[in-house]
Structures are given as C-alpha cells and as structure tokens.
Amino acid sequence: MIDFSSLQGDTLWERWQYFAQTTPDKEAIIHWRAADEPYRWTFSSLLETANKFSLYLKNIGVKKGDVCAIIIRHNPYFYPFYLGIAGIGALPSVLAYPNPRLHPDKFRQGLSGMAQRSGLDWIFTETPLEDIIQPFVEDESTTVDELFFPLEWDLNREIDQAAIQELSEIRTAIKSNEPMLLQHSSGTTGLQKPVVLSHDAVLKHVEYYGKSIELSEDDKIVSWLPLYHDMGLIAAYHLSLASGITTIQIDPFEWVLAPILLFMASSEEKATLTWLPNFAYNLMADKLSDEEMEDLSLESFRMIVNCSEPVRSDSHKKFIDRFNKYGLKANAIAAMYAMAETTLAVTQTATNKQALEVSIDREALSNGKIVLTDNPLKNRICVSSGKLIEGCTLKIVDDSRNEVAEDGSGEIAVKSVSMFSGYRNYPEKTAEVVDDEGWYYTGDIGFRYDDELYVIGRKKDVIIVAGNNIYPEDVEDAVSKVENVMPGRVIAFGEDDPELGTEQVSVIAETAVESEEEMKHRRVDIIRAGMAININIHEVYLAPPRWLIKSSSGKPSRKANRERIKNKNDEQVWSKK
Amino acid sequence: MISDRLKKIICDELYLDVNEIEITDETEAPQVPGWDSLNHSNIIVAIEKDYGVRFKGLEVLKCNNVGALQNLINSKISQ
Numbered sequence: 001m002i003d004f005s006s007l008q009g010d011t012l013w014e015r016w017q018y019f020a021q022t023t024p025d026k027e028a029i030i031h032w033r034a035a036d037e038p039y040r041w042t043f044s045s046l047l048e049t050a051n052k053f054s055l056y057l058k059n060i061g062v063k064k065g066d067v068c069a070i071i072i073r074h075n076p077y078f079y080p081f082y083l084g085i086a087g088i089g090a091l092p093s094v095l096a097y098p099n100p101r102l103h104p105d106k107f108r109q110g111l112s113g114m115a116q117r118s119g120l121d122w123i124f125t126e127t128p129l130e131d132i133i134q135p136f137v138e139d140e141s142t143t144v145d146e147l148f149f150p151l152e153w154d155l156n157r158e159i160d161q162a163a164i165q166e167l168s169e170i171r172t173a174i175k176s177n178e179p180m181l182l183q184h185s186s187g188t189t190g191l192q193k194p195v196v197l198s199h200d201a202v203l204k205h206v207e208y209y210g211k212s213i214e215l216s217e218d219d220k221i222v223s224w225l226p227l228y229h230d231m232g233l234i235a236a237y238h239l240s241l242a243s244g245i246t247t248i249q250i251d252p253f254e255w256v257l258a259p260i261l262l263f264m265a266s267s268e269e270k271a272t273l274t275w276l277p278n279f280a281y282n283l284m285a286d287k288l289s290d291e292e293m294e295d296l297s298l299e300s301f302r303m304i305v306n307c308s309e310p311v312r313s314d315s316h317k318k319f320i321d322r323f324n325k326y327g328l329k330a331n332a333i334a335a336m337y338a339m340a341e342t343t344l345a346v347t348q349t350a351t352n353k354q355a356l357e358v359s360i361d362r363e364a365l366s367n368g369k370i371v372l373t374d375n376p377l378k379n380r381i382c383v384s385s386g387k388l389i390e391g392c393t394l395k396i397v398d399d400s401r402n403e404v405a406e407d408g409s410g411e412i413a414v415k416s417v418s419m420f421s422g423y424r425n426y427p428e429k430t431a432e433v434v435d436d437e438g439w440y441y442t443g444d445i446g447f448r449y450d451d452e453l454y455v456i457g458r459k460k461d462v463i464i465v466a467g468n469n470i471y472p473e474d475v476e477d478a479v480s481k482v483e484n485v486m487p488g489r490v491i492a493f494g495e496d497d498p499e500l501g502t503e504q505v506s507v508i509a510e511t512a513v514e515s516e517e518e519m520k521h522r523r524v525d526i527i528r529a530g531m532a533i534n535i536n537i538h539e540v541y542l543a544p545p546r547w548l549i550k551s552s553s554g555k556p557s558r559k560a561n562r563e564r565i566k567n568k569n570d571e572q573v574w575s576k577k
Numbered sequence: 578m579i580s581d582r583l584k585k586i587i588c589d590e591l592y593l594d595v596n597e598i599e600i601t602d603e604t605e606a607p608q609v610p611g612w613d614s615l616n617h618s619n620i621i622v623a624i625e626k627d628y629g630v631r632f633k634g635l636e637v638l639k640c641n642n643v644g645a646l647q648n649l650i651n652s653k654i655s656q
Contacts, residue, residue, distance in 0.1 A: 034638055101607035256614040258634030279615070287618050292633055466615060500615060520594055527610040536613035576592040 020047035039076040053084025064089030066121040074251035093182040103532040118194040194424040205343040205418035222271035224255030234344040270300040277308040277467030281315035282501030285322040299327030308467035313381040337385035343418035349386035391417035409447040463494035504538035602644025
C-alpha cells in the first residue's frame, strides 16, 4: 500500500513534480484510442509539456486565481494543458464538449450561466467551436477575457532558464489552502453550482480515499468517465496523478458506442481499478458478446466501484454472472457514496469483499423504519455504499434536520475535511444546503446498518440518467416553449428503467390538441426541445388542460403527478404506448 | 442509399412516424429525435435481430452516419 505520509508536495503541482523527479519514467497517463496505438505520458514527459503550457498561459496574461474553462475533446494534450493551468495557480475547469444535438444558442446560454456564477476568465477550446463560442466572448456582459486554442500552440520551443525561474517563483507563491480547481454540477440553463476545491481538499481526499481502497504503487486505473464529472476528474484522474500511479483514459463518446473499449484497455494494460455508474453494469452485461470478449481477461481487476447513481443489486448480479467466466472476481464488485461538494467520496465498501446487501421490509422503509425481512414478496434489496472514509462523518436526519433513531432512514448529512468552500458566487444556494455547524445536507435519502451506509433515494427532484444529474426545471422550461403546449403546465420527472439500470426522463405536458396525428407531432416537438438542450426525453405523456395536480405553491406538483401517471391508466392521457 | 427497412427499424425503435422523419445517408444519430447514447445500443440490437447479423462494438464506432451503418449491414449480409 502507498505510504501517503512519505509523499512530498503541499500543492498539486509540487506533488506532480515530486513524481516527475522520483519516478520519471513511470507511465502517468495512457491515452487510449479506439483506432490507433495509445499515447503514453510518463510523469516526466507530462510535467515537461505542462511546463510549456504554463509558460504559454503566463505569456498570454493568465494569472493566479483566474478560472480557465477547458472545452476539449479526448486529446492527449488535454492532460498537460490541465496541469499547466494549475502550474501557474489558475483554476482549471473542465466543461462538457457540446453534443452536436445541442443548439448553439443553448450552449452559449449554458456558458453564460456558468460564467456568471463561476466568473470564467478564459475559455480554451478547439477551432471547430470558434464560431459557436466567439459571440459569447464578444458579448458585452461576459466575464471571459479571451478565447484560445491551445492544441494549436507550438510546443517545440525550449524553455530558457529565466522562464523556469519565473515559473518557479509563481509556484512558490501558491499556498495549499488556495483554490486549485473548479467543477460544475450538471444542468444546462444556469442551474449549475460551481464547486471550488483547494489543494488541501484534493490532496487530503486522495490520501484518505486512497487508504480506503488500499491503493498501491502497482495499481492501474482505467476509465471512460468524462473529466467534467467529479467521479472521472477526482477518482480516475487526480487520484492517480497525486498517488504516482497510472491511469488509462478512454474517450467517453467512443465508450458509449463501443463499451468493449473498457475491457480491451483493462485487459491489455492489466488495469486494477475502475469506477462506473450503475447503468454501465447493465449496458456491458447486455451488449458485450462472447465474440467481442474473446481473448480478453478481467482477472486484473481488484475493484470495480459503483457510484453516481443508485446502486442496484440486480445490476451487480447480472454483471458478475455475465463476466465471471472471463476472470471477473465477485469480490471486486464495490460501491462508493460520493459528491463534488466533498471532493468525492464519503463512504467506500471494503476491498476484497463484494458490496454487502441487506433485505429490508419495503413497507416499513416507506415509513422511515429499517426492518430486516426474508420475505421476497415484501422486501427491497439495498446495496451498501460502505463505511465512512477517514476525515468524513455523516448523520441521518428528518425533515427538521434532527437526527433520526438508529433504525431510521432520512436525509444524509455529511462533513468532510475535503469539503468545498461553498458554491462560488452562490451564497443563497450554499446557505440552503450547509448549516452553521458545517453539515452539508445532500438531499439523498439513506440509512445506516451495521456501520455501513445504504443510499435508497432522493429528497430532491433531480433526475439521474446514466450518472448525470438533470434538473427537471431545465426540461420543463424547454418543453413549455413548444407550440401548443400550455406554458408552465409541464412537469418532468425520472422513471425507473430496470433494463438499463438507470432512470430516464419523462414529461407530462398539458395541450389542447386532440387528434392522434397532432399528438404525435407534439411528442416529436417535445423530444426535439429536449434535444436542443442535450437532454433525451424518453417518455412523453400528453394531458388535457387542467389535468395536472397543483401543489400548495400553485405550480404543478412533480410528485403528485408522477404518482398519478404511475398508478392510473388514465384514458385522458396520451402516450406512445 | 439507406433502405426503407433500416429506416423503419430505427423509427419503430424510437416510436417515430416513418413518413414524418427524414433520415438520409448523411443523417447522424444526434439529429434523430430520441436517438441518444442509451437508445443507441437498443437500435443496434434491433437492427441485428431484424437482419440476423452481429456487429462488433468497434465496427459500429466507425459508423459516423446512417449511410455508414447501412454499408456495414450490407457488408455483413453479403458475407
């Protein structure tokens, strides 16, 4: 196991530099490519190129504390560029590359929302996005100074001694308690919550989380997770770089089209660790054929960690049953409870042991009580997310934020030494979720049993599709603008898709149209409205005017209407089925 | 050119009216209502079932539009 106390470096740059000096030839990042040989960065070559980027950034005017948005697809130069930003004390912030279906106006609107909250100072992207982003940069109200294309920069120039000295002085002035990176929660129209993390927060998390999974120098991480997602950025990127181990990075766009890439890369490179959202277990078990799996081995995996959406027992079982014959060990199946606000992990299941499961009485659970049962007709199998990692505490509270009894369920509140310092420029949102004692109220519902945390649902309305958080407000706003849909008379919610092992987005919209033909048109228009904000609306329910139940605030109630759709086969409601 | 058969499979899988949705050789998945990354694998499975062929993930990855997907199907059928 890695002895974290022996690792040097109080800031991330110092830590990376430490590995570049002590293990210069060790592979830091293997940039996986579906149709080409992987590109391999050693710790020394990575830092050498990062230095060149740092100098370039300094010369164009980027300063300590500036927020640098990076919108770059899977590219080997992304990594040293990211490090180069941190290397001058600026804050890298990885943003999602726009899907072709996302309307340019919506993309700019999202950028604008982020810029207001996060105070984006610079945008670094690829030339194909210039026409889309430039109007936003030129807008009078923008905070962004300029747009640059770092992949076009000439990195062949050698750095002279004076420049090295200048960079060294800049780096010496970076303190460990200062901001290191900025990441955003999901959302498309200004609902993003920017989370700033310090060097201390990231390094402490790397240490405590690393210990919880008994990270060793021989471990190798493999990941297809996008780096704008906390699980991808912290678990599969920062964890490896700050621990001196290798990470193999796969393009998320390629993985989703060819999930076999994960196992090809892991088998070839003998990867030991990966993190996956629950849907990936179903997708891979269902879609990978024996023909594709031929000659691949999963024996090297010691932990496959489920996180980012509710962990399902069925998904674990399906995955083990499918891949056992390729060397997958059942005791590699693990789970974690994590969030961007605590840098990442709060709890983690044990190593060399399959994530525990308990059989709970469903009815008692709906009343907030934890009662074990063996009755398969009454039970719900809950999967553990493990024990608290060092530096974290949690409590389970009721609606008044009072702690519930030991056998009760409620909202999960957490504290961590790697806690965020509040949402940037969003004090009202911070005040909603963090109390005076520093407890962060997660909005997730769970319970503790035998010292392990079980997460069973959410208090908030957020929809989690394949590990991505989607805010129903975003969908409702977009659908409300569709022709012949009654403005404001729309609700969006998540519907369970057991086959895919995730939730899908459903919409109920009121409309006065009546014919089958017109209903079909409305459905396609509503799906297109979702596409324009890069959200796939899976199910559309069209209801007549005044069908939606209102809440006490006068707005349509998501909960009541979701229940109404689920429980009744209402003839007034049209859907595709 | 893409066949009516392929177009119908795609539309059926996405519950779209085949007469209303324009799908050509150049059409890319994100342009078709409902064709996202999660539905993608369902569409591929539906095509495999209907044509009685099997694709490898990497073969599908190389298809950047519906025309390329049709070519892949044609090459499988002719094998």
